[in-house]
Amino acid sequence: MEIDDPRPVPEPAHLQVPPPEAGLRPTSFIQPDLPLTDPSVLSAPTMLRIERLNLFYGEKQALSDVNLTVSRNSVMSFIGPSGCGKSTLLRCLNRMNDLIDDVRIEGRVLLGNTDIYAPETDVIALRKRAGMVFQKSNPFPKSIFENVAYGLRIQGQSDRTVLEEAVERSLMGAGLWEEVKDRLKDSAQGLSGGQQQRLCIARALAVRPEVILMDEPCSALDPIATARVEELILELKREFTIVIVTHNMQQAARVSDHTAFFWMGKLIETGLTENMFTNPGHRMTEDYITGRFG
Amino acid sequence: MSRLAERFRQGGVFVWFSGTLLAFCLAMILSLVGFIVAKGMGFFWPSQLVQVQTPEGPVLGEITGHEPARGEETEKVQFRVGNRDVYGQDFRWVPSAGMGVPEYPADALLIERLEYGPFIGRIASLSHDGHLVSTGPVALAEAMTRLQEANRLRRRIQSIEKGQVGDLNRRIEKLRLSRKKVEAAGDQGALQALDAKAAALQTTYDQLQTSLEQTRTEAKAWTLSLQTVDGQFKEWPLGSVVRMIPANAMSPLEKLGVYLSRLWEFVADDPRESNTEGGIFPAIFGTVMMVLVMSVLVVPLGVITALYLREYAKQGWLVRAVRVAVNNLAGVPSIVFGVFGLGFFVYGLGGTIDQLFFADSLPTPTYGTGGILWASLTLSLLTVPVVVVATEEALGSVPRNQREASLAMGATKWQTLWKVVLPSATPGILTGLILAIARGAGEVAPLMLTGVVKLAPAMPLDGTFPFFHLDRKFMHLGFHIYDVGFQSPNSEAAKPMVFMASLLLLLVVVILNLFALNLRRKLRERLGGSTF
Numbered sequence: 172m173e174i175d176d177p178r179p180v181p182e183p184a185h186l187q188v189p190p191p192e193a194g195l196r197p198t199s200f201i202q203p204d205l206p207l208t209d210p211s212v213l214s215a216p217t218m219l220r221i222e223r224l225n226l227f228y229g230e231k232q233a234l235s236d237v238n239l240t241v242s243r244n245s246v247m248s249f250i251g252p253s254g255c256g257k258s259t260l261l262r263c264l265n266r267m268n269d270l271i272d273d274v275r276i277e278g279r280v281l282l283g284n285t286d287i288y289a290p291e292t293d294v295i296a297l298r299k300r301a302g303m304v305f306q307k308s309n310p311f312p313k314s315i316f317e318n319v320a321y322g323l324r325i326q327g328q329s330d331r332t333v334l335e336e337a338v339e340r341s342l343m344g345a346g347l348w349e350e351v352k353d354r355l356k357d358s359a360q361g362l363s364g365g366q367q368q369r370l371c372i373a374r375a376l377a378v379r380p381e382v383i384l385m386d387e388p389c390s391a392l393d394p395i396a397t398a399r400v401e402e403l404i405l406e407l408k409r410e411f412t413i414v415i416v417t418h419n420m421q422q423a424a425r426v427s428d429h430t431a432f433f434w435m436g437k438l439i440e441t442g443l444t445e446n447m448f449t450n451p452g453h454r455m456t457e458d459y460i461t462g463r464f465g
Numbered sequence: 466m467s468r469l470a471e472r473f474r475q476g477g478v479f480v481w482f483s484g485t486l487l488a489f490c491l492a493m494i495l496s497l498v499g500f501i502v503a504k505g506m507g508f509f510w511p512s513q514l515v516q517v518q519t520p521e522g523p524v525l526g527e528i529t530g531h532e533p534a535r536g537e538e539t540e541k542v543q544f545r546v547g548n549r550d551v552y553g554q555d556f557r558w559v560p561s562a563g564m565g566v567p568e569y570p571a572d573a574l575l576i577e578r579l580e581y582g583p584f585i586g587r588i589a590s591l592s593h594d595g596h597l598v599s600t601g602p603v604a605l606a607e608a609m610t611r612l613q614e615a616n617r618l619r620r621r622i623q624s625i626e627k628g629q630v631g632d633l634n635r636r637i638e639k640l641r642l643s644r645k646k647v648e649a650a651g652d653q654g655a656l657q658a659l660d661a662k663a664a665a666l667q668t669t670y671d672q673l674q675t676s677l678e679q680t681r682t683e684a685k686a687w688t689l690s691l692q693t694v695d696g697q698f699k700e701w702p703l704g705s706v707v708r709m710i711p712a713n714a715m716s717p718l719e720k721l722g723v724y725l726s727r728l729w730e731f732v733a734d735d736p737r738e739s740n741t742e743g744g745i746f747p748a749i750f751g752t753v754m755m756v757l758v759m760s761v762l763v764v765p766l767g768v769i770t771a772l773y774l775r776e777y778a779k780q781g782w783l784v785r786a787v788r789v790a791v792n793n794l795a796g797v798p799s800i801v802f803g804v805f806g807l808g809f810f811v812y813g814l815g816g817t818i819d820q821l822f823f824a825d826s827l828p829t830p831t832y833g834t835g836g837i838l839w840a841s842l843t844l845s846l847l848t849v850p851v852v853v854v855a856t857e858e859a860l861g862s863v864p865r866n867q868r869e870a871s872l873a874m875g876a877t878k879w880q881t882l883w884k885v886v887l888p889s890a891t892p893g894i895l896t897g898l899i900l901a902i903a904r905g906a907g908e909v910a911p912l913m914l915t916g917v918v919k920l921a922p923a924m925p926l927d928g929t930f931p932f933f934h935l936d937r938k939f940m941h942l943g944f945h946i947y948d949v950g951f952q953s954p955n956s957e958a959a960k961p962m963v964f965m966a967s968l969l970l971l972l973v974v975v976i977l978n979l980f981a982l983n984l985r986r987k988l989r990e991r992l993g994g995s996t997f
Binding site: 307 | 864866867869871872873875877880884885889
């Protein structure tokens, strides 16, 4: 799903990532005990906790020893050059990687108190808790109403009033209600690109997930549609926890509370977004943010 | 660079080449259809009756052919003289050398009859109950008016025979079967009750027969005395006349009336005279019904197969082998499928069903003989590869991101397939169905072994419970063409029927396809910009 970046990633010697055990780690990783400047973030309980996650595609290691926590009702953005594993990590969070053959995952991911890779975990139930919005908007070839109602329908909900109520609430939540309320029966594929993406967000909202995972949700949208989705993210944060993968540094700066920077399958640095962008703790982060590579 | 080389480089030559070939193909198809239309559609137009003098006597008939002089053979003209009961044959070749001047007598008459093909000649007189009523031209005029009444009577007799009598027969047969059961059980009281019922039915039956006999006598009361051009006489009941056409005395408008009435009879009536006359409605109906039953059977069969092959089966050499085998199934000669259908469906499945559920009526088979169900099943086996291939393609072309969207919502794989993938793939599946219909509707060989007959006594769908009679034998346009054209004793007379039946078969296939195409278009619109 990643767009290959033709530019070679420079690997100056001083940028070689030290092993996690080396001295860099304590300063660059958010640890639960680390002092945090934003009191709201400080008080927020942990929503997602990723512990020593390794992921292999066959022999190739795509993620190495990732440790990360995401607080409730915050926005976490994953940044990094193409192929750095940020989308792969995102897809670990609702086990979408299970669909790919030959994937091996080590480590733990906790959603609330559930270890999502525990053998007894129900993948179907997990995915209801972690909604996903994709890079390319992918509404079903059904009506707008049926798109939003889909998640409830597959849960066996067929009560018309419940569905109507949920569709209206979700479309309002996604800021699309005013635009489509008179044509709910029309095909979703007649909507514009930005509307389609917001419809996909509404579809994810309808099942009331705890976490919304967004995989470069604005990469195919024009600036105005992008701005609307960004506004939406800031609003949704009040109710949901959001993890967003983005290529757009400004977007990460605008919407996220925390940022995690990945390079070559490793988490290089994570912290409060304002700190990351004003005072990065690692040379590579600084180089990437300032556009010197990536 | 020379100009030719430049044109080769630009590809212009190949555009012309492929365009020419396309035009050639179109021309072939158009000429095929045009040929069939021209040969078939003219058949119903009443042609002039020509009378000529020959050394052997006068000849009266329609001119149907012409053979130029070749070597020792002189130039000859073919006449359709009719009167098979008098002359023994319908056609006669007359050497044009000794032929006098052709005349077009206004009182010459072509009479379509229920038996022996047409009579061509004149009406000498009309009688009622053996008493002479009128002669000459007056008799013709009166016969024309009486004909409508006679035709009405005939239709009434037919409807009584088919409807009420058939119904009674079925009830009597049912009663006989239940009597057999009761007899085996030894219940005397029930036996008596059944016998009483049977007696009552028999009485109704006898009454019906009496009234039928009366109507028949009434229909036979009026008789025509017909005279051939060479002076032979023939008595013919007016009740057995379908149409009287004084072609030479008719205006084009009247001829058009005859044309339309004949065309309607052809499309909407039952066949007569071992299929060489009358209509082919049962064959049209049988073809359409067989194709519909086949479609109903082949779609689930093909879609489920493709779904498993594509979505569930572990892709490996076994699946590849199965896929190759399925594709090769499309290349198996259809008669092989017919033999399989006869052996497996008719004798195997049908025989077992008979023993389990219809043991009462054995040894008369119910399902253990050819029938529309077995024919449709055989054809659905024949066409299933097309549906499987098309469905696999369609499933593969459903965008991956839609499956992911559904799975990410917490849908199971089955829910994703059922609610997202299959609806998106439906237009592609219908493409497969369209191809299957095109293949299946024209197939004849396997049907001959599994249920098609020359003349089916009853339709596979009618007003008697349970309405669908999938065990019944049926008629089929393709087989009709073969039968009329090549198995009939009078194939020369039936030649135009062959072309008309071919035309109708083409039309049926086109209409069925248009129906499926329309369905696909509607679905695509509903899906909006679907990819397949």
